[in-house]
Amino acid sequence: MADSNNSSPRPPRRRFRTAAVLLLAMVCVVGAELLACRAMEPELYEEVTAPVRRGAAAAALAGGAVWDWACEAGEALWTGVRETGETLRLKLEELNRPPEPQPEEEALSTQLEQPDIAPPYSMLDPLISDLEAREDGLEYLTGGGVDVVYFNQTDEARSGQKYGSDPLSSHGCGPTAMAMAVSTLTETTVDPEDMARLCVKRGYWCRSHGSYLSIVQGVAEAYGLICEPLDPALLDEDALYARLAGGDLAVALMTDGHFTRGGHFILLRGVTLGGEILVADPASRERSLIPWDLSLILEELSPSRTNGAPLWILSRAGEVHE
Numbered sequence: 001m002a003d004s005n006n007s008s009p010r011p012p013r014r015r016f017r018t019a020a021v022l023l024l025a026m027v028c029v030v031g032a033e034l035l036a037c038r039a040m041e042p043e044l045y046e047e048v049t050a051p052v053r054r055g056a057a058a059a060a061l062a063g064g065a066v067w068d069w070a071c072e073a074g075e076a077l078w079t080g081v082r083e084t085g086e087t088l089r090l091k092l093e094e095l096n097r098p099p100e101p102q103p104e105e106e107a108l109s110t111q112l113e114q115p116d117i118a119p120p121y122s123m124l125d126p127l128i129s130d131l132e133a134r135e136d137g138l139e140y141l142t143g144g145g146v147d148v149v150y151f152n153q154t155d156e157a158r159s160g161q162k163y164g165s166d167p168l169s170s171h172g173c174g175p176t177a178m179a180m181a182v183s184t185l186t187e188t189t190v191d192p193e194d195m196a197r198l199c200v201k202r203g204y205w206c207r208s209h210g211s212y213l214s215i216v217q218g219v220a221e222a223y224g225l226i227c228e229p230l231d232p233a234l235l236d237e238d239a240l241y242a243r244l245a246g247g248d249l250a251v252a253l254m255t256d257g258h259f260t261r262g263g264h265f266i267l268l269r270g271v272t273l274g275g276e277i278l279v280a281d282p283a284s285r286e287r288s289l290i291p292w293d294l295s296l297i298l299e300e301l302s303p304s305r306t307n308g309a310p311l312w313i314l315s316r317a318g319e320v321h322e
Helices: 012-040 043-098 173-184 194-200 215-223 237-245 296-297
Strands: 131-133 139-141 148-150 225-229 247-252 264-271 277-280 311-316
Touching: 012 277, 043 296, 131 247, 148 173, 173 194, 173 225, 173 237, 173 247, 194 296, 215 311, 237 247, 237 264, 237 296, 237 311, 296 311
Parallel strands: none
Antiparallel strands: 131 139, 139 148, 225 311, 247 264, 247 311, 264 277
């Protein structure tokens, strides 16, 4: 009797190899018999192999159908992907496209057109109002109700800066004026180029024309400022003087006259002891240091009456005015 300790199951790999050899031998034998049968008994060969050939034909037919279906499915998938991509591209273009001009605003342009009319007065005494360069690298207009951070859109340093696809130097009085207002009335200093990008993003840029009039209220809201439209026909001049003397700013949209030959945004920034208005003109340092009669400013305000135009007063949030 053999010792059980010396007998062990045949290794799996050896059993698999043996089975493979036996299967191959069977295939060879069957193949040889079929070849002999085909040569010696063609009719018997056809009868024996008919089921196999029918199965192969059916498989080939099924495979062709599957291939055709796969091709059609792949083509449909590719078409869907392309259509989805195109839809997404158009949607993104639509989201990034600035709003179309409103009918009331189409004819209005704030493109820079320097005036032909000379200022009515000479520049103020520097002790009354001056333009000072300070350690923070900014310029400040002094003498008003508040020292105003001053930016000029025509500076050489801004010659390559853009407002949308337009030059900031010629079309950017809106964002430049609002950059001065925000930098003065909040704790955030905003450069005109950065303000221009914000205005484009929010739809305040009007291609080839400058800015939509919604820029004033929109930017004020974005930076937490209170914005109050003032109707020139109902204007309380004493109240305006008091607001400007107290540190508020007014945005004025000017038309043909002493500030522009087209449309132009400026800031009203204070009042002199003689009752003249101080301004911050984003296109002229000289005009920013000249006193102006309130009557002249009111006379040269734009006739537009959309989005609060032509006069808005800005104040810090939380301030109460009676």
